Amino acid sequence: MDRNSNAYTFLFAVIMVAVVASALAFAATSLQPAQAENVKQEKMQNILSTVGVETSRDSAEMLFNKYIVEQVALDNNGQEKDGVNAFTVDLKKELKRPVEEQAFPLYVADVEGTKYYVVPLRGKGLWDAIWGYVALKDDINTIKGVVFDHKGETPGLGAEITQGWFKKRFEDEKIMDEAGNFIGVSVAKGYQGGDNKDDNAVDAISGATITGDGVTDMISERLKNYLPYFKSQTNVKMASN
């Protein structure tokens, strides 16, 4: 067959596409279970690390079942949603829905008798999605720990939000101002506060202003929807806002 004829060219293209497509489809479907398992373990690992339990991916599931005593999916009025599995809620899909219809997952951890509330976060960085988890102590004001992750932030700049030294800045920060109004924690450029934990702000990463703003927005946007639930759950004095 003439290699320059139209028929040959079409035939070659069709065969090539079929071969490549089936090879990739086969690879994707056969590797899917292993990939899903990795993602699940990583999620458990992240949630645990916000409450100060560091673990390898292999033992994440065992420790998760040990320390996470409650998983609930809430609506934005703080009522439990029936029939929704909190762990499988996909925030990416939820964020596209109106706020009244969204499910807000919440994990309650009990580490050696201390209670923590872990809230999943998701927002926008500079290039793509950023997400993470924030754990609150049972005064619903002090942050125990955070985890951040990203899809496509710049290595060395925005991607540094995943680093330990950045996450450490959030520990013991408050999400309420002194009057008890919710304001979250802002990632502030040119921050001069040093180790001040009562100013609702942490130092930003130089060269990653937009990613930092994304972290600020993500914390306040997501947490504010949990306030009704926290008010109904605790006897903590919170200003009505």
Next chain:
Amino acid sequence: MADNKELTKKEELILFLSDTDEREGLLGKKNRKLLSDPLTDNNPITVQVLGICSALAITVQLKPAIVMSIAVMTVMAFSNMIVSLLRNLIPSRIRIIVQLVVVAALVILVDQVLRAFAYDVSKELSVFVGLIITNCIVMGRLEAFALGNGVWKSFLDGIGNAAGYAFILILVAFFRELLGAGKLLGYEVLGHKGTTLADSTGLYALGYSDNGLMLLSPMALITVGIIIWVQRSRNRSLIEQN
């Protein structure tokens, strides 16, 4: 394929794979040149000026640069081999599309396998996988070399060019991470940077501070430029006339 009826099947296979004349072994002088040339006088970044985009994007730190180098080497060696195997079947009018499909399929395959069996490495690579598909060195070598040469030579050419790319990438990343963040592979090599002079150690205690500009893309281009300058001044034959 040429008509080789008088050869045995085994001889045919050796000829097909090695694609060399009988006087030369698999790593003969010519083939060694395929590996060594791209490291120096025919470097894909500094001489052919290809692959600049990823050289800018991922050289902020040493670690991603090294991971990217390994990934590019894998993809280049195998895509060169596959295109070389198909070189007598590919219709010339759609050869670029065929090359692109081969590279993209390989990259997706590598990514899927990493995600299943080396999850942490795949997270490191997340952003860069797409960059391999669009890396002009890969396409450039397929077009310039694999379409006209045998499987073994193409494999060596892929490894050699990826090594030349890796060499420059790692060199640029070394300077950018060192001068921009005072670290290498994440370790603080110039001392610890505290909030004040008093709680800093090493060079930072003497008042040294990092050059933030090194972390931004333009400095990657300037660093590559300086490397090109040094190379041209040492080897004058590389300087284009007029």
